[in-house]
Amino acid sequence: xxxxxxxxxxxxxxxxxxxxxxxxxxxxxxxxxxxxxxxxxxxxxxxxxxxxxxxxxxxxxxxxxxxxxxxxxxxxxxxxxxxxxxxxxxxxxxxxxxxxxxxxxxxxxxxx
Numbered sequence: 050x051x052x053x054x055x056x057x058x059x060x061x062x063x064x065x066x067x068x069x070x071x072x073x074x075x076x077x078x079x080x081x082x083x084x085x086x087x088x089x090x091x092x093x094x095x096x097x098x099x100x101x102x103x104x105x106x107x108x109x110x111x112x113x114x115x116x117x118x119x120x121x122x123x124x125x126x127x128x129x130x131x132x133x134x135x136x137x138x139x140x141x142x143x144x145x146x147x148x149x150x151x152x153x154x155x156x157x158x159x160x161x
Contacts, residue, residue, distance in 0.1 A: 079142045087139035095132065 056064075081090055106113060114120065 075138075075142075078139055082139050082143040087136055087143050090139050091132065091135045094135070 078090065085093075114123075
């Protein structure tokens, strides 16, 4: 994004598109989690995203780190900041899709 003192119409359009995509993911998770397990849904989403990111990196000719310490740090950040919260959200959507009567003692396992 270019540096602006004020947001222009293109910036507002990008912000609106991003908010629609962000909100749409929650709706899709709510619908899809009724058919597949939360862990299957999240792992599929992350595999597709990783493939898309890798293709973008290769197409843009961006150099990737070769140090194992960098990859361990990236894996840790991905696990703690993305994967675990996504699994928790999908599991909550799965539990709430089954009805409000389900308490913590009646929760289903993440893997069927």
